[in-house]
Structure formats: structure tokens, C-alpha cells
Amino acid sequence: MNSVFKALADPTRRKVLELLRQRPMSAGELSEQFPVSRPTMSAHFAVLREADLIESNKIGTSIIYQLKLSVLEDALLSFTELFGIGAGKTQPKQTREGVDE
Amino acid sequence: MNSVFKALADPTRRKVLELLRQRPMSAGELSEQFPVSRPTMSAHFAVLREADLIESNKIGTSIIYQLKLSVLEDALLSFTELFGIGAGKTQPKQTREGVDE
DNA sequence: CTTAAACTTAGATGTTTAGCTAAATATAGA
DNA sequence: TCTATATTTAGCTAAACATCTAAGTTTAAG
Numbered sequence: 345m346n347s348v349f350k351a352l353a354d355p356t357r358r359k360v361l362e363l364l365r366q367r368p369m370s371a372g373e374l375s376e377q378f379p380v381s382r383p384t385m386s387a388h389f390a391v392l393r394e395a396d397l398i399e400s401n402k403i404g405t406s407i408i409y410q411l412k413l414s415v416l417e418d419a420l421l422s423f424t425e426l427f428g429i430g431a432g433k434t435q436p437k438q439t440r441e442g443v444d445e
Numbered sequence: 446m447n448s449v450f451k452a453l454a455d456p457t458r459r460k461v462l463e464l465l466r467q468r469p470m471s472a473g474e475l476s477e478q479f480p481v482s483r484p485t486m487s488a489h490f491a492v493l494r495e496a497d498l499i500e501s502n503k504i505g506t507s508i509i510y511q512l513k514l515s516v517l518e519d520a521l522l523s524f525t526e527l528f529g530i531g532a533g534k535t536q537p538k539q540t541r542e543g544v545d546e
Numbered sequence: 547c548t549t550a551a552a553c554t555t556a557g558a559t560g561t562t563t564a565g566c567t568a569a570a571t572a573t574a575g576a
Numbered sequence: 577t578c579t580a581t582a583t584t585t586a587g588c589t590a591a592a593c594a595t596c597t598a599a600g601t602t603t604a605a606g
Contacts, residue, residue: 346456353454354564355447365528371583384565386584391563405573405582417530420521423459427466429518455594472553485595487554506552506603 348419351395356380357388361397364411371407449520452496457481458489462498465512472508 351357360374375385389409392398396415401408452458461475476486490510493499497516502509 346454349450349454349459353447353450356564358450362527372581375583380564381566382583383567383585387564390584402573405580407583413528413530416528420525420530423453424521424525426463427514427517429514429521457594473551476553481594482596483553484555484597488594491554503602506550508553 345419345423347395348397348415351391351397354388354391356385357392360388360392360409361411361416364398364409365413368401368408368410370403371409374409446520446524448496449498449516452492452498455489455492457486458493461489461493461510462512462517465499465510466514469502469509469511472510475510 352361356378359378363369363374363377371385371389372382374389375382378385389398389400392409393400397412398409399412401410453462457479460479464470464475464478472487472490473483475490476483479486490499490501493510494501498513499510500513502511
């Protein structure tokens, strides 16, 4: 849980997760959307991987990252429930590609 | 939201919030429960205050800290909803080891 | 006014983090 | 194998963080 919150503490990483919510993307595709170098993005991916928030699959020369929603879910839910917040009425939404907000 | 996650990224600070969930406590009372120095705890309080997660009231020589639950609630809920994670009722997940620490 | 108690601020230090450029590695395809 | 592309690793600097001890601030009480 510690590493999850640490990963979440950086806005770039949160944005990456947000992008991956829509669909899996390659490291390159993700990197394009941020004004930082690829090595820097690579380091961010490593942090997210370390927190088990994303999963990688190699396809050719690309590495496709995918959100592990259940891990994020578990961490956040157990925390919110600890505080008695989020009790509620939000039903489990299907998070498929294209769902926007 | 940035500062909230940053505050939450430290286990000591999360524990402080957890303690304050029960009742308001003085800085000294809180500090007693951690194996770090008072100045260090004071710094943690400052981070939590900066994130607007706690509120302080001076009573005599003591400073009483109090959890601002609504702020935590807002931040966490808006984030979970962003991801379509219902903070409500997700059935117990299958054993998933590696939820880090 | 002096002392004591409760906290915080200041200053120092070791560790971690984010960022960069440049080089290395891996894979696909000719 | 050679070349081009995708991504990571290496090596570095600068800033941020957690922690400590020591000193400063504020308030209460004698």
C-alpha cells in the first residue's frame, strides 16, 4: 500500500494511469503525451510497475502497458473504507475503452 | 489533489490521520505514538496541514489537531470515481499477494 | 519577572527523487 | 548481418525529503 500511494503521489504517474484507463498503450505512445524525456518516463513506468499498478507486455519492439485496475481498486477501497468514506452508492462501473469523463 | 496524495504517501502521516479519525489529539499525544522525534512529527503535521487534511486549534500551550474528513473524502472520491472504481461495494477480491508494503 | 511545558523553527546531514544526455540492448525486417 | 526503431540502463546534477539536535516562541503559573 505504501508503494501504491507513493506512485500516486506524482501527477505524471497519475496521468499515465488515467490514460491507461482508456486502453493499453505503448511506452512510446504514452511518452509522447508528456513534456519529459523518454528515460524519465521509463523511470515513472518502473515506479508504477513496482507498485504493481501496471503490467507490461512485449509486442515486437514495443512494450505495451496496461492498467491493473484491481490493484488500484483494492488499495483505494481498503483505505477509504478504513475512514468510513466512500460508503456508498457508486456501483461498479465497467471501465472499458472509450469510457470518458 | 497533488498535495493530498503527497501527504498520503508517507505511512507515518497515514497513521496520524487514522489516529485522528477517532478523536482530536494534541501534537504531543500524537508524537508519543511514533518512534521519531517531535520536530520530525511537527514536520509531518505541516505536510498534513499544507494538504488541508488537518486543522489545528491552540488550547493553552497545546495544539490540538483535528482531521478534516471532508477534504480527504473529496480527494479520494473524485479520484476513485475518475477510475470508475465504485467506492461502494466491490466483492472481496481473490487472494492477490504482493499488495506490497 | 522567572521557570516550565508544549511546540515549532533553524541548521546540518544522509537518502531519495526527478530530470537530463548519451550509450546500450532488443527486436523487426531487408 | 546490418540498419532502423523502441525502450532501458548508466552516469550525472539539482532539488526534495526525513531525520536529528539545538535554539526560539508562546503560554501558564508562581
